[in-house]
Amino acid sequence: MTSPEELLDVAVRAARAGGRVIRAAGTVRAIGVKSSGTDHVTETDLASEAAVTAVLGAARPHDGLLGEEGGARAGTSGLRWVVDPVDGTTNLLYGSPHVTVSIAAERQLPDGTWRAVVGVVHDPGRSETFTAADGLGARLNGKPIRVNDPVPLDRALVATGFAYHPKSRARQAATVASLLPQIRDIRSHGSAALELCHLAAGRCDAYYEDELAPWDFAAGALIAAEAGAIVTPLGSGVLAAGPALHPLLLDRTAHVAVPR
Incomplete structure (x- = not known):
């Protein structure tokens, strides 16, 4: 069985590949809409997803894929990658820095449901990469992070x-x-x-x-x-x-x- 550390390495490389597309995008143009007239898709969304899925496909060809912009495959390994290549598309259109690439690796359980075992969220504007693996804690650029608690x-x-x-x-x-x-x-x-x-x-x-x-x-x-x-x-x-x-x-x- 593939270790969480190996999956995390793949996810980080894929997320940073998507992040490079976002950083190099220049002027961003909407090319369509999804759930409503204000829910846009851009060329950058598609290009970022292509960059992410290229890394995932090369490293993990037998895994499944669920991508926001339509990238999908069933897979045969019992693992799938859940990809949002641009989380914050409206921000991207307006030049706001709150834009990320989000990638999770999920394992299929015996009952058919999926459980996340690895998560990576890359913020290319701030050069911040948030990572976690099931049972191993969460990190920001390699340093442990923790929620505030208790908070009234x-x-x-x-x-x-x-x-x-x-x-x-x-x-x-x-x-x-x-x-x-x-x-x-x-x-x-x-x-x-x-x-x-x-x-x-x-x-x-x-x-x-x-x-x-x-x-x-x-x-x-x-x-x-x-x-x-x-x-x-x-x-x-x-x-x-x-x-x-x-x-x-x-x-x-x-x-x-x-x-x-």
Whole structure:
């Protein structure tokens, strides 16, 4: 069986290959839309995914693949790679630095579900690479990181994100409106993977979002969990926070999340 360290090495090389595409992109042009008129895909998304999957395919040809921009293969090894080649496409279009490449390796369990065993989120704008392997802890550029804990609710800096559909946004805005008076403040940077890694590194105290795709959080959720966060499903997304804070936020978010 392939060791987590070997998988992590492949994931880091693939993520940095995607990151080089993002850094060299220059002017970014939208070439289509996905879930709504404001959910864009760019040439850079496609080029980054091609760079990532080239590394993965060369190193792990028998593994499966699930990519945001359509890259997919079934695989025969019992492992698959979950890839978001540009997490933060809107940020990329606007020249905002909050853009990452997110890659997770997942192992298929006997019941057919998938469990992340390795996660890498590479932030090319800051030259930061967040990594984790199941049971081995989380790191930033090779140095161990840990979530903030305990954090009182009224001192919690909470990160979140928003869906693209107006009805979803109205519901999510209502959650923010009810939560904001009870906490320190809200942050939203437009990249679920990055928010989860910032939580892992102590740059915020919690993250929640209830409408996400698997590639949005597969790597970041493992990194946050390995840094000490409690990570649980919230709708089709996740809620992640330190052990003391998590149940307090769960009480205030779970009842308004859309069902899985």
